[in-house]
Amino acid sequence: MTAEREPRIRCVGGIVHDSNGRLLLVRRGNAPGEGLWSIPGGxxxxxxxxETAIVRELREETGLSVTVGALVGSVTxxxxxxxxxxxxxxxxxxSGVLRPGDDAVDARWVDAAILATLPLTEMLRETLEAWGQLPRS
Incomplete structure (x- = not known):
């Protein structure tokens, strides 16, 4: 089966920065990406x-309630x-209190120094950098 014919599975992610410019990441507890850090979503x-999926996924994985803004980008x-x-x-x-849940075994705000030390999902750093979404602190 060619890539064009493979089933497409629509997913979403939430890119969230706090007032200090840190980026919200979760550590995945299940495949794909088990044990790796990524932005929350599913x-x-x-x-x-x-929008509904992002609000649900972020609440489930981080305990936070979010307002969804503009599409930043898409990847496959x-x-x-x-x-x-x-x-x-x-x-x-x-609103909400940050805590891991659902398939996230950890959730945290990370600055640039911490991001550099974490095992990340495939191409996450490069993609966030290309989109101008790396931690700002």
Missing amino acids: RVEPGESD RTAPRGVYEIHDYACQVR
């Missing part, structure tokens, strides 16, 4: 909009049965 469920990644089509949006925290 699959869009049937009938969900991207190989999936076990198809291709993950990931759409990442800028988000702002409205």
Whole structure:
């Protein structure tokens, strides 16, 4: 099956910076990316909009309630049965207390120095850098 014919699995991610310019990351507890750090997000469920999926995923994985902003960019990644089509949006925290949940085993705000030490999901650093979304502190 060619890449064009492989099933597309729509996913979303939330790119969130705090008032200090730190970036919100989660450590994945399940495949894909088990044990690696990434921005919070996941699959869009049937009938969900991207915005609804992001709000749900961030609440489940981080305990935070967010407002979804503009689309920052999109990437594709190989999936076990198809291709993950990931759409990442800028988000702002409205409320909540940061705590890992769902398939995230850890959640934290990271600055540039900490980001450099973490095992990240494939191409995360390069993608965030290309989009101007690395931690600002």
